Amino acid sequence: MHKIDLRRIDLNLLLLFEVLMQQGSVSKTAEQLGRTQSAVSHALGRLRQQLGDPLLVKVGGRMQPSPYALDLVQEVRPILRSIERVLSPREAFEPHTSDREFRLAVPDLAMGLFPRLISRIQRDAPQVVLQWETPRSQTLLDVAEGQVDAALLPESVKRPEGVAAEVIGQFEWACFMREDHPSLSAWGAASWAAWPHVVVGTGDQMRSPVGSAAQEAGLKRRIGLTVPTFGAVAPLLAHSDMIATLPTLVLADAMQSFGLTARRVPFKVPAMRHVLAWSARLTNDPACLWLRDCLGEVVVGQMGGAAKLLDHLT
Incomplete structure (x- = not known):
């Protein structure tokens, strides 16, 4: 794809593109924006030329987006909302009437x-x-x-x-498993290391505090499964012999519903301080x-x- 000359990009084209992605129709977009269908088609043609991509193609009576268009709209929407906020008149924020x-x-x-x-x-x-x-x-x-x-x-x-950021609190750790898990009869460091663990791959650019603490204690966590979200952990624990070492915040609400129990981590894992950032x-x-x-x-x-x-x- 050729390099984009931002000086030639009309912000109105991006606004029109966002509406087209919502409506999937030139006629509906024209109606919503108060423009003619030919004007919308011409604007789409200009944007296609500028970006070097078909963006939306008519298939079966509806405009279907290209893979690039699907990625682009996710980036464009927050930018447009930011511009709207910047240019909006400064007014006192009234939660009960705001549609922000x-x-x-x-x-x-x-x-x-x-x-x-x-x-x-x-x-x-x-x-x-x-x-x-x-x-x-x-x-x-x-x-x-x-x-x-x-x-x-x-x-x-x-x-x-x-x-900017402020500390909102710290997350303490616990081990979670099903209520009749075999490890509970002799819970300790040996049991923790013996059974497979489910871990959450959060994508953070930091080493797992649990893995580091276990290594310092001379233990190795046997990972049986890595999942992409915390929400997947509770049902997995309920139907397997896996263990999860997580902040207590994660599963405190889910224990009763999924028949889980918890034990203290049999070695020291430092609390993880979290911040609210803006x-x-x-x-x-x-x-x-x-x-x-x-x-x-x-x-x-x-x-x-x-x-x-x-x-x-x-």
């Missing part, structure tokens, strides 16, 4: 976290929309640019310039302050419940 869209980067740490968050938000701001994504390598750059409004991350992750430019933005208060309240509440579980472990 917020983008959060938070791991799927606990079953109850997002249900509680959405309940908290809908109580005060029923028209607000949330976009939830899991953190990735690009997340902190998106935070710095204001494309992600708030992110929950380990404190140890290096933050680029332009990202763009330094938005530190005093009323809407973002409100969002961070909501998210912080829910995460701290979840951590409080997990701490009670830890107090009762043997």
